[in-house]
Amino acid sequence: MAKVFESLDLTGMRKTHLRQLLGYVLRAEEEGTYSGNKEQFWKRHKEIRDWLRDAVNYAYEPGIVLPRKKGQ
Numbered sequence: 001m002a003k004v005f006e007s008l009d010l011t012g013m014r015k016t017h018l019r020q021l022l023g024y025v026l027r028a029e030e031e032g033t034y035s036g037n038k039e040q041f042w043k044r045h046k047e048i049r050d051w052l053r054d055a056v057n058y059a060y061e062p063g064i065v066l067p068r069k070k071g072q
């Protein structure tokens with residue numbers, strides 16, 4: 001029986017975590033580093049970059065709060 005990957009748990013993550021991930025993605029673009037099939041890598045890369053960019057923009061909208069770690 002398959003399990004559906006419905007959502008990402010962002011508990012304990014901060015806006016700066018998302019920005020840092022986006023920085024890694026953008027650095028790969030600047031350096032031109034990739035692994036595997038070049039065409040497929042850059043296609044996935046652009047999808048990841050766009051998703052992260054949207055996530056960062058959303059995280060910094062007024063009123064948006066990321067979930068805190070339990071006990072905080």
